[in-house]
Structure formats: C-alpha cells, structure tokens
Amino acid sequence: MIINKNTELEAIKKTISKCEKCSLHLTRNNVVPGEGNVDSPLVFIGEGPGADEDSSGRPFVGRAGKLLDKMLKDWAGINRNDIYISNIVKCRPPKNRVPTDDEMKSCIQYLESQMLVIKPKVIVTLGATSMSYFTNKKKISESRGKFYDWYGNIKTFVTFHPSYLLRNHSMEKGSPRWYSYMDMRAIGVMFR
Numbered sequence: 001m002i003i004n005k006n007t008e009l010e011a012i013k014k015t016i017s018k019c020e021k022c023s024l025h026l027t028r029n030n031v032v033p034g035e036g037n038v039d040s041p042l043v044f045i046g047e048g049p050g051a052d053e054d055s056s057g058r059p060f061v062g063r064a065g066k067l068l069d070k071m072l073k074d075w076a077g078i079n080r081n082d083i084y085i086s087n088i089v090k091c092r093p094p095k096n097r098v099p100t101d102d103e104m105k106s107c108i109q110y111l112e113s114q115m116l117v118i119k120p121k122v123i124v125t126l127g128a129t130s131m132s133y134f135t136n137k138k139k140i141s142e143s144r145g146k147f148y149d150w151y152g153n154i155k156t157f158v159t160f161h162p163s164y165l166l167r168n169h170s171m172e173k174g175s176p177r178w179y180s181y182m183d184m185r186a187i188g189v190m191f192r
C-alpha cells in the first residue's frame with residue numbers, strides 16, 4: 001500500500017491540535033507538532049516548545065532555533081528546510097521547565113507515530129531529554145557523536161542542545177561548542 005506521508009502527518013497534527021491528555025494543554029497557546037521535509041533522512045528532536053514556539057506553533061524559531069539554523073548551515077552545510085524538526089513534547093511546559101515523565105509519556109506516541117511515517121535514517125537528539133528518551137543514556141558528554149540503534153533501521157545520533165551552547169560560547173578544543181561543531185560536521189557528511 002502506498003502511504004502519502006503528508007496526509008499521514010497532517011492526520012497526526014490534527015490529533016495533536018486537539019490533545020488534552022496532560023495539563024500542558026491548559027497553558028499552551030499553540031501546539032507545536034513539528035515541520036520540515038518529510039522525505040529527509042535526517043530528523044532533529046529537541047525537548048519541547050519555548051515561548052516563541054508556543055506563540056508561533058513552529059519548532060525552534062526562538063534564540064535556540066536561530067543558533068540551530070546557523071549550526072546547520074555553517075557547520076553541517078544543511079538548509080533547515082531540508083530536514084524535519086520536532087520535539088519530545090508538543091506543548092510548552094510553563095516557564096520552560098523540563099517536561100515531567102507523565103507529560104512525556106502522554107505525548108510520546110505522537111513523536112513515535114511521526115517517526116514511523118517519516119522513517120528517517122538518523123534521528124539527531126538535541127539535549128538530555130531527547131537523548132534519554134531515544135537512547136537511555138544519561139550523559140551527553142559521554143554519549144555524543146555516536147550512533148545508537150532505535151527502532152528498525154532508524155539510528156539516533158546524540159549531540160548538545162543549542163540552548164546549552166547559548167550559555168557556553170567558547171569554541172576551544174574540548175568545549176561543548178567545539179564538540180557540537182564536530183558533530184554537525186559529521187552530520188553534514190552523512191547528509192551528502
């Protein structure tokens with residue numbers, strides 16, 4: 001059977017837009033389901049929407065998003081429009097706190113469904129929340145820059161969250177920014 005990815009993803013989006021499975025729906029302005037190229041071999045997954053994402057309904061459009069765009073373009077040589085971007089939770093946790101286990105449990109089926117429709121080759125996890133869901137690893141500094149099996153033929157690749165890099169400016173060898181640069185370069189090679 002031929003499945004139209006866009007139709008499937010639109011159906012998931014519609015379900016997300018009505019979701020009231022956890023209390024995050026009470027404080028959200030918009031759901032942030034995800035966006036991008038549904039045929040991309042690469043998907044980037046963050047933690048959850050922040051204020052800018054909540055008001056626009058789009059993932060990674062605030063300060064961290066601007067940095068992600070730059071990391072993609074300047075370090076990996078990838079245009080944001082060529083990949084798919086989403087989050088572990090689709091509604092903003094108040095004050096940008098880390099989503100609770102229950103919130104993640106309520107929401108994760110949406111991300112899993114999206115991934116099983118898109119079927120990327122590699123899911124790049126941005127930050128600890130995304131890493132620990134996809135890999136069960138606990139320390140980014142030890143787990144970054146490596147591939148892990150996720151489901152079927154889909155692999156994950158761990159790297160730092162751009163928000164973390166906004167607080168860590170040094171590009172010195174061995175710094176988080178330097179490691180992120182190495183990771184994004186490796187991702188760029190994969191993409192070509």
Ligand code: URA
Binds near residue numbers: 046087
């Ligand atoms: N941080 C995230 O994890 N996701 C976004 O969409 C924006 C900031």
